Amino acid sequence: MDLTFNSRDYITEFIVDNKPSFEKKLLSEAVNVASKIKDILKTGNIDLLANAQKLVLYAVEQKEDELVKFAEQEGIVWAKHSLTLAFKLEWVQAIRRTLWYFLYQFDRLTNKSNDLDRFYTQEKRINDQIDQFLNNFFLSYSHYKDELISEQRKLVEHLSVPIIPVSSNVSVLPLIGMIDSYRIKTIEEKVLMEIADLKVQTLIIDLSGIVTMEKNIIDHFQKILNGISMMGCESVLTGLRPELVKNMIHSGISFRENVETRGTLQLTLKKFLEVEVH
Structure with a gap:
C-alpha cells in the first residue's frame, strides 16, 4: 500500500x-x-x-x-x-x-x-x-x-383501558386480558381522570374478559372502586366469571360496599339506558 x-x-x-x-x-x-x-x-x-x-x-x-x-x-x-x-x-x-x-x-x-x-x-x-x-x-x-x-407500552396500556360513553352520564370500561401491577396503575390513572373530564355518574366495568387476578391486583382494584365512589360516581361490575369470584372469596375481598354487581353487560346497559329514556 x-x-x-x-x-x-x-x-x-x-x-x-x-x-x-x-x-x-x-x-x-x-x-x-x-x-x-x-x-x-x-x-x-x-x-x-x-x-x-x-x-x-x-x-x-x-x-x-x-x-x-x-x-x-x-x-x-x-x-x-x-x-x-x-x-x-x-x-x-x-x-x-x-x-x-x-x-x-x-x-x-x-x-x-x-x-x-x-x-x-x-x-x-x-x-x-x-x-x-x-x-x-x-x-x-x-x-x-x-x-x-x-412509551410504546404506555400507549398500548392506555389504549387497553377504553372508557366508552354510552349516554350523557353513563360510561363503560370493558377490561380484557391479564392485569398486572403496571396495567392496574394505568387503569387507576385513566379511570379517575375520565370520570372528572366526562362527568361520569355511572361507570360500568365489564370483567367478562378477565379470568383471574392476583390478590395484590384485586386489592388495588378495590381501592380504585373506593376512589370512584369518592368522586361521586357509581360503580357497576358486570361479567364476573366464576374463577374470578372464587379467587376474590379466598382472598377475603368483597366489593359490596361501594359497588353494584350485575350479570351481563348487555342487560346492565339495557336497564340504564331504559331508565335514562324514561
Whole structure:
C-alpha cells in the first residue's frame, strides 16, 4: 500500500493525508459491513466512512468529551433506525485494526517502531478511547430503546383501558386480558381522570374478559372502586366469571360496599339506558 508521508507530519495528519488508503484498508477489514454501507447511508443518513475517520481522530487526539458525545449521538441514531448492533461492533473493531495498522506504518516511517515503552503507552491510550466509545454507544443505544419501549407500552396500556360513553352520564370500561401491577396503575390513572373530564355518574366495568387476578391486583382494584365512589360516581361490575369470584372469596375481598354487581353487560346497559329514556 502506497502511503503519503511527510517527516513533519503528526499521526492525525498522516491519517487524513492517506484517507483513500485508510478507507480501502477499513473496508477490507469489515467485509460484512462494507456491503451494507450504501444501505445504512440510505436508511439512517449515516456516513460510516466519514464517522470512522471522526472516531479515529477523536481517539488519537484524546478528545474525550467529543468522543463521548459522538458515541451517544451514534447510539441514538442506530437505535432510532433499528440498525444491527452486530454490524456496529464489527465496524468499530475493523476501525481499531485499521487504526493500528496506520499507527504501525507511521512509527515505521518515523523510525519509532522499536520504542516498546511508547508502543505500550500508546496501545493503552488508544484502545481505552475506542472502548469508551463502544461503552457509551451501547449505553445510549440501550437507553433510547428502553425509553421507546416504555412509551410504546404506555400507549398500548392506555389504549387497553377504553372508557366508552354510552349516554350523557353513563360510561363503560370493558377490561380484557391479564392485569398486572403496571396495567392496574394505568387503569387507576385513566379511570379517575375520565370520570372528572366526562362527568361520569355511572361507570360500568365489564370483567367478562378477565379470568383471574392476583390478590395484590384485586386489592388495588378495590381501592380504585373506593376512589370512584369518592368522586361521586357509581360503580357497576358486570361479567364476573366464576374463577374470578372464587379467587376474590379466598382472598377475603368483597366489593359490596361501594359497588353494584350485575350479570351481563348487555342487560346492565339495557336497564340504564331504559331508565335514562324514561
